[in-house]
Amino acid sequence: MTVGEDLRSSPRQRAAEIIARKLPYARGHHRDKLLGGRRIEEWFCAEYPDLEGLLNALAESPYVDTAAPESSRLISDLVSARGSMFRVFTEEEIGIVVEWIRTLGSTGDPVPRGNVEPQAPDGRGDATGPWPGTGMGEPESASASPVQDARSPRLDKRLLYYQLVNAERYPESSRPAKHYVERCLARARRAMWLSRLYPELCSFEYSRAAFEHRIEVSYREAVDAYRPFVPPPRLSREEYLWLFVQLAPLILVDGCWLRNVGCLYARHPGIAAGLLEIYADEVGGGDPEASHAAIFRELLRSEGIDLPEVSSDEFIRCSKFPSAVFDLPLYLLSISQYPRTFLPELLGLNLAIELSGLGAFYMKLVDELSYWRIDARIISVHIASDNLASGHAALAKAAIVAYLEELGAGYGEREVQRHWRRVWRGYVSLRVVAAKTWFDLLIRFVSRFGLKRVQRRWVT
Numbered sequence: 210m211t212v213g214e215d216l217r218s219s220p221r222q223r224a225a226e227i228i229a230r231k232l233p234y235a236r237g238h239h240r241d242k243l244l245g246g247r248r249i250e251e252w253f254c255a256e257y258p259d260l261e262g263l264l265n266a267l268a269e270s271p272y273v274d275t276a277a278p279e280s281s282r283l284i285s286d287l288v289s290a291r292g293s294m295f296r297v298f299t300e301e302e303i304g305i306v307v308e309w310i311r312t313l314g315s316t317g318d319p320v321p322r323g324n325v326e327p328q329a330p331d332g333r334g335d336a337t338g339p340w341p342g343t344g345m346g347e348p349e350s351a352s353a354s355p356v357q358d359a360r361s362p363r364l365d366k367r368l369l370y371y372q373l374v375n376a377e378r379y380p381e382s383s384r385p386a387k388h389y390v391e392r393c394l395a396r397a398r399r400a401m402w403l404s405r406l407y408p409e410l411c412s413f414e415y416s417r418a419a420f421e422h423r424i425e426v427s428y429r430e431a432v433d434a435y436r437p438f439v440p441p442p443r444l445s446r447e448e449y450l451w452l453f454v455q456l457a458p459l460i461l462v463d464g465c466w467l468r469n470v471g472c473l474y475a476r477h478p479g480i481a482a483g484l485l486e487i488y489a490d491e492v493g494g495g496d497p498e499a500s501h502a503a504i505f506r507e508l509l510r511s512e513g514i515d516l517p518e519v520s521s522d523e524f525i526r527c528s529k530f531p532s533a534v535f536d537l538p539l540y541l542l543s544i545s546q547y548p549r550t551f552l553p554e555l556l557g558l559n560l561a562i563e564l565s566g567l568g569a570f571y572m573k574l575v576d577e578l579s580y581w582r583i584d585a586r587i588i589s590v591h592i593a594s595d596n597l598a599s600g601h602a603a604l605a606k607a608a609i610v611a612y613l614e615e616l617g618a619g620y621g622e623r624e625v626q627r628h629w630r631r632v633w634r635g636y637v638s639l640r641v642v643a644a645k646t647w648f649d650l651l652i653r654f655v656s657r658f659g660l661k662r663v664q665r666r667w668v669t
């Protein structure tokens with residue numbers, strides 16, 4: 210290349226030339242790292258290297274900040290003295306890359322700019338950000354995949370979880386999310402058909418009194434099952450900590466099912482207000498340290514367990530998590546994308562979740578964790594905030610009553626009953642989806658700690 214040609218080159222062309230020069234040395238160094246929905250190694254593929262695509266993906270990625278090019282993570286982090294790409298580029302090359310990033314923010318370059326959030330497919334706009342449970346901020350690495358079919362048994366649940374935690378970056382995740390919700394609800398419907406086996410799942414004709422009575426009875430049964438704690442605890446310290454790690458993908462997104470309910474304000478202001486009150490508590494009401502996810506993270510840290518940031522792809526790759534533990538949080542994240550489409554089911558699911566934090570199971574858990582001197586705050590916070598008197602369970606119940614009253618006033622009793630069946634299906638769905646996860650965890654527990662532990666501690 211002559212000097213004249215060099216001057217005529219655009220920063221983008223010059224950046225592409227730099228990458229082309231590095232390619233032979235870059236191959237094989239990026240393991241499974243993703244960029245723009247592909248393994249970085251695939252962009253470098255010897256037969257068909259795609260420099261244009263790679264630059265576009267880089268421009269869209271969190272590694273590039275067009276508002277402050279020098280502060281882009283690519284420059285300030287990766288190629289810095291402490292970064293994983295230190296000395297990969299010369300100072301002159303870094304200058305060219307910075308110049309290219311600057312042009313992304315200032316020209317009519319058709320490449321989508323980094324840090325510009327895509328609109329959600331239903332036009333809601335940026336309602337969902339990286340999960341604010343802990344750490345905040347951008348995902349560690351932008352990964353995506355071709356649109357998945359949630360009806361396929363080969364659905365990559367970890368990847369869909371990642372995409373939904375970072376939903377504003379992956380609008381294409383909405384379709385598989387909807388399919389996944391439908392799949393979970395179909396399972397709930399089947400369980401209701403078999404409800405003779407599970408009387409507590411059996412639906413009934415709605416009236417406010419019958420509904421409130423049913424909730425009151427199951428709450429009372431759950432609380433009355435509590436017996437004062439007599440040592441030893443059912444699980445050992447090690448077993449409890451193992452269990453908490455398994456549940457991290459769920460607890461670290463606590464509250465996520467309600468993250469988009471603000472869009473209900475226009476049509477259902479009273480219902481939206483109650484749901485948002487719950488949501489605000491779940492995410493700390495403006496204090497990130499008080500979010501349930503942060504309290505849980507605190508428990509893990511106090512035990513020396515440090516898991517990756519939940520919005521990072523390191524998190525979904527973490528070998529500590531079996532795939533089955535993504536089932537329930539994936540369902541919650543998926544339904545959060547459709548608060549209007551699945552409103553009755555969401556209301557039922559919300560009630561089931563808030564009630565599940567009450568009763569003997571959680572009370573015993575506090576006793577046993579305290580015995581082992583494990584921080585039990587994540588449990589006691591739920592017992593307190595989910596209370597049926599005026600807490601989350603009460604708000605969840607009131608939202609259902611208000612919704613069905615609205616329907617009754619506008620459309621009559623038949624619609625009330627039809628929507629009630631959907632509410633109840635949502636209520637049942639929590640149990641059904643969680644059951645599969647619990648079963649899988651039981652198998653893993655047995656293989657790790659032995660069958661005798663289960664017989665002695667769980668069955669007896």
Ligand SMILES: [Fe+2]
Pocket residue numbers: 463464491501591
């Ligand atoms: Fe919570």
Ligand SMILES: [Fe+2]
Pocket residue numbers: 487491563566591594595601
């Ligand atoms: Fe709650």
